[in-house]
Amino acid sequence: MPSNPYKTSVNQSKSVKRWARTIRNNDALGILSKFEMKRVNDKLRLMVLCYISQSLVQRHLRVLMCRESDTSLIPPSLSKVEKEGLMDRFHVGAELPQTSSIPLISVTDFVRTGVHIAARDFSEVELELMRWGVRRFSFDWEAEWDNRANALSREIFWNSFHRAIRYGSYQFTISSDILTREIILPVVERQFKRLALIYQDQCRNTEVVDYHYVIAEKKKLCKEYREYLVKCGASPPLASIFQPRNYPMFGDVVEATVIVGTHQVKELHFAIPQWWSQKAASYIECIEERVHFQATSREAVPGNTRPPHKFIVMSSTNFGFIPRHLPADLYSKKFKASLLPCEIAELKMKPSVLPEIENMSSIFTAFATEFDYHPLDGVVDDRYSSDDEESSDDISDSSSEIALDALAADAPEINHIEPCVQTQIVNLQADLQKSIAVFSDFQKELQDHMPARLEELEQAKNDINNINNKLQTFEGMLGSGEGARLSADTDQDSVPLPAASDIFPPSKDV
Known part of the structure; x- marks a missing residue:
């Protein structure tokens, strides 16, 4: 009698165990409702978008700082002159530059680096620096995030980043509900703190x-x-x-x-x-x-x-x-x-x-x-x-x-250099004429000896043909002599032998 009265086969026993295990797991975890599943999906979608936004922020920071990759050196902090000039131009409460603002400078130290941003949009990034009157982009790495100079640098980044995302400067993009200051600026703050720590290690590097x-x-x-x-x-x-x-x-x-x-x-x-x-x-x-x-x-x-x-x-x-x-x-x-x-x-x-x-x-x-x-x-x-x-x-x-x-x-x-150059030109011309003369002599010698060599080649060809004809004649003669000898031997072999009665005649007594 089986131990399990409901067990009819081995497969049925395994399926029942799987079903019972699923029931226990559901009891432990609970079953999510449709509304809860929607919230989970929204959170997952938000996490993916935040990850994409973090990647785009990192890339745009590298472009603004003229860094080839994440392992490149971080540019130095804003100098005292740069910070004072930036804060004097845009004091507290002053209107900040927008896309339609007139550039304050015409030349920057911006260098086109990176392969992620579209090549056509590098000029727009540099134009944003011109609107703010800064030759390069950086932060005050020794100061806090809420420092006035860092706040202005943060605005420079936001204007440039917002324009780059809206006009599709990158291969990936984010939706308008994510492209907000409330979501992007905290990401920038985390990157600032990370780069500030790297900058401190960089400054402790002896070679740097x-x-x-x-x-x-x-x-x-x-x-x-x-x-x-x-x-x-x-x-x-x-x-x-x-x-x-x-x-x-x-x-x-x-x-x-x-x-x-x-x-x-x-x-x-x-x-x-x-x-x-x-x-x-x-x-x-x-x-x-x-x-x-x-x-x-x-x-x-x-x-x-x-x-x-x-x-x-x-x-x-x-x-x-x-x-x-x-x-x-x-x-x-x-x-x-x-x-x-x-x-x-x-x-x-x-x-x-x-x-x-x-x-x-x-x-x-x-x-x-x-x-x-x-x-x-x-x-x-x-x-x-x-x-x-x-x-x-x-x-x-x-x-x-x-x-x-x-x-x-x-x-x-x-005047001192000119004679040297003229002397070099004259020497080069002399070498060129010498090379032309050598080549002409070689060409003339080749033309003079070519007919004689062709005649000798023709004579050798005729000699080879004569020798070939003689060889064929000798082969013919040798072939005919061998055939006659073979036929004579064949005729000799075809003569019938005498009979025994001819050699030994019968006795008369018999």
């Missing part, structure tokens, strides 16, 4: 810190030299050499410690680039001597004295980074002699401004009564269209730089 330290020292040196030249009444072309955009003209910076007896002195060693001329090195060393003397003689606290700046000649033959739009006599003759005329024109050199090395101190006024204090605004950070890599020739677009005038001002140097 060293890189920013070197850049800061170069910019600081440019500022010191420029301010000193302006105060001393130097001509604006001389002071404009050290405008902020030209800080890459200085070489690598190394902080060194020099031990003199029992004392240690810290110095900053700047490598002299290979493209510097002797005039450039003498000019900068002359300024450094005066700037350092002025800084140390007026410093009351010894611990805060300015460290000496030394310019060291390096053994490297690499020219390194070469800035453009500098006076022509800052570039060495060796460097300019190694360039082609088109490459020299690409440097867009300004006219020469430096005096002779022995008269380098003449750039400073002899007496204090001759000081002519120029306003610092007179030496601006020039901006050229070639910096944006939009045009390879901005000679006609700039009034402050004319490459042709710079070349004309350096006529002696051009």
Whole structure:
């Protein structure tokens, strides 16, 4: 008798167990009503849309910050000047820019990066920065989210993001009920906090810190030299050499410690680039001597004295980074002699401004009564269209730089380069004529020997045909002789043998 009276088969027993298990699960979880299922589906849909919105926020932040990917470096915090300028333009209660607002600036530092946004919409992102009058987009990572500068940066992001989603700048989009400040801005806040933590780790990175330290020292040196030249009444072309955009003209910076007896002195060693001329090195060393003397003689606290700046000649033959739009006599003759005329024109050199090395101190006024204090605004950070890599020739677009005038001002140097170029052209022409002569001789020799070689080839062909005919004749003769021998042997084999009675006759007695 079976233990289960309702068990009729093995399969039925398994199905009953599954049914009983389902009943128990439903009792434990409860059965959702249709209204509850709708709420669950709505929550799932909202979670998916929030995930998509988070992804789009991350991508648009990368576009605004000019980051290739999520592992790229985060741009530095807004500087004090940037924050003050932004808050002065848009104080509390002021009307914020809209899509129809007029741009406040015409040039930004925006770089087109990323592959997610449509290429046609990069210009709209940059235009939004122009409306706010900012050259780059970033936050104040050290401040709180509700900081005034961060609040304005948040508005810049919202305007740009809202426009990008509405006009389909991305492959994915979100519905209008999700594209609201109440949903998007909390996502931006979470991203801000995440990036702020990454930025702090980035600032603790030794390589990144060293890189920013070197850049800061170069910019600081440019500022010191420029301010000193302006105060001393130097001509604006001389002071404009050290405008902020030209800080890459200085070489690598190394902080060194020099031990003199029992004392240690810290110095900053700047490598002299290979493209510097002797005039450039003498000019900068002359300024450094005066700037350092002025800084140390007026410093009351010894611990805060300015460290000496030394310019060291390096053994490297690499020219390194070469800035453009500098006076022509800052570039060495060796460097300019190694360039082609088109490459020299690409440097867009300004006219020469430096005096002779022995008269380098003449750039400073002899007496204090001759000081002519120029306003610092007179030496601006020039901006050229070639910096944006939009045009390879901005000679006609700039009034402050004319490459042709710079070349004309350096006529002696051009006259020195021109014979070298002419000599190279003459040598190349001679080599070309020599190559043409060699090829002509080869062609003539080939034409002279070709008939004889063809005649020899024809004679060899005839000899081969004669030998072939003789071989065929010999084969025929050999074939006929062999056939006769074989037929003779056959005839001999066909003669009948004598009978036994012919060989042995019968006996007469029998």
